[in-house]
Amino acid sequence: FLDGRTLRELVYDRGHLSPYHAAEIIRDAARGVAFAHQHGVIHRDLKPSNIMIVKDGLVKIVDFGLAFHKTSQILTATGISLGTPAYMSPEQIEGDRADVGERSDIYSLGVSLYEAGTGQRPFEGDNQYDVMKRVLFDEPRRAHAVNPGVPEDLSRIISRAMARNPDDRFARVGEMIAELDSFIEGTGGA
Secondary structure (H helix, E strand, C coil), X not given: CCCEEEHHHHHHHHCCCCHHHHHHHHHHHHHHHHHHHHCCEECCCCCHHHEEEECCCCEEXXXXXXXXXXXXXXXXXXXXXXXXXXXXXXXXXXXXXXXXXXXHHHHHHHHHHHHHHHCCCCCCCCCHHHHXXXXXXXXXXXXXXXXXXXXXXXXXXXXXXXXXXXXXXXXXXXXXXXXXXXXXXXXXXX
């Protein structure tokens, strides 16, 4: 029902976005994610096809089908990973719902920013199990190494958002937003 295009479509059409355009879109998506987190909602399926840019340039988060409320007693069965493997955090792949929280969504935002800025996903494989294995055990190439047009400051933001250990990621989406704002405004970052 939204008149616009997904981030996935934009990346597909252009190969990759300019670093600043990618950062602006993910920053705006992160603002929506921050609002959801303030209300106890974890999305669990953030990816470029669930980030829409509508005609007036507004960024919308769509498809909350896998979302859960942190205080809900209705749990996904332990040991079942839900989401799209290339965008899932390591803790989400491991299937322990207790470990899936705000930092899992931050990880997915980082992967989306990586893809938007480089035109590639950080982890690819022949099947979903291969991708999950790579997310769990491999280090992605830095965004700057994949696309030298991605500034080092933005590459650091992406790497921090995608840290394998959740404690090494931004603690809150607001911290990631502040770093993206600094990058976009040219005042530094990470």
